[in-house]
Amino acid sequence: MSHFSTVKTELRDRTALIDALRDLGHSPSEGERPVRGYRGQTVVADLTIAAADDASASDLGFRWNSTTGSYELVTDLDLWQRPVPVERFLAQITQRYALRSILAASAEEGFQVSEQRQAADGSIELVVTRWDG
Amino acid sequence: MAQHSIRFRIRPDGRVEELVEGVAGNGCHQLTERIEAKLGTVQQRQPTADAYQGNSAAVIPEQTLTTPVH
Numbered sequence: 001m002s003h004f005s006t007v008k009t010e011l012r013d014r015t016a017l018i019d020a021l022r023d024l025g026h027s028p029s030e031g032e033r034p035v036r037g038y039r040g041q042t043v044v045a046d047l048t049i050a051a052a053d054d055a056s057a058s059d060l061g062f063r064w065n066s067t068t069g070s071y072e073l074v075t076d077l078d079l080w081q082r083p084v085p086v087e088r089f090l091a092q093i094t095q096r097y098a099l100r101s102i103l104a105a106s107a108e109e110g111f112q113v114s115e116q117r118q119a120a121d122g123s124i125e126l127v128v129t130r131w132d133g
Numbered sequence: 134m135a136q137h138s139i140r141f142r143i144r145p146d147g148r149v150e151e152l153v154e155g156v157a158g159n160g161c162h163q164l165t166e167r168i169e170a171k172l173g174t175v176q177q178r179q180p181t182a183d184a185y186q187g188n189s190a191a192v193i194p195e196q197t198l199t200t201p202v203h
Contacts, residue, residue, distance in 0.1 A: 004150070004151070004152050004153075004177075004178070005150070005151045005165070005169075005175045005176075005177060005178045006148060006149070006150050006151075006175065006176045006177040006178075007148065007149045007150075007151065007168075007169060007172045007173055007174065007175050007176065008147075008148055008173055008174060008176050009147040009148060009149055009172045009173055010172065010173035010174070012170070012171055012172070012173065013171045016171060070173070091145060091146045091147055092145075093147075094146065094147025095143055095144070095145055095146070095147045097147065098143045098147050098149050098172060099143055101168060101171040101172055102141055102143070102149070102168055102172075104171075105164060105167040105168045105171060106139075106164060106168075108167065109163055109164040109167060111137075111139070111164060114138070119142075121145070122144075122145035123142050123143060123144050123145060124141075124142070124143040125140070125141070125142050125143075126140070126141040126142075126143065127138055127139070127140050127141070128138065128139050128141075128164075129136060129137065129138045129139075130136075130137050131135070131136055131137075132135050132137060
């Protein structure tokens with residue numbers, strides 16, 4: 001039966017998250033590291049982007065939340081100096097994460113990308129196809 | 134040979150709309166399940182006939198954000 005679904009994206013897959021961060025020009029470090037905040041306070045995250053890596057703002061990282069089964073952004077919002085607000089920053093990562101997840105899953109299931117384009121409203125439109133004999 | 138296509142729209146806030154076109158084969162179900170495992174909870178699922186009649190809208194954007202508490 002054909003169906004139409006809407007999924008609220010959660011950052012569950014480490015590889016797709018790393019790919020998404022790299023697509024957006026970041027260099028995430030893997031393994032537990034401290035994320036530095038106000039007055040040298042730190043929290044530990046599983047994936048980190050050091051402030052020095054992109055010459056702006058504070059450290060940020062992603063921490064695995066075993067209760068929700070997804071990664072969460074950790075950063076000190078008082079030190080946020082990036083060109084986009086944190087909500088927009090997280091949205092960009094989430095959109096890219098969704099694209100990476102879908103591309104990876106499609107390849108694993110033998111689907112090929114037959115169309116990919118950026119829509120005027122900022123959405124990414126993607127069509128994947130498989131021929132079954 | 135049957136062609137199976139799945140159409141995705143990935144919104145700027147990361148929400149994903151998925152449309153399985155035609156009568157879906159097993160491959161579509163497997164792909165849908167694999168993608169949903171990586172992405173998260175399905176908020177809405179409905180037959181495409183409904184979707185084309187314009188009843189599919191009204192999706193509420195949600196984001197979660199966690200920051201350290203001083």
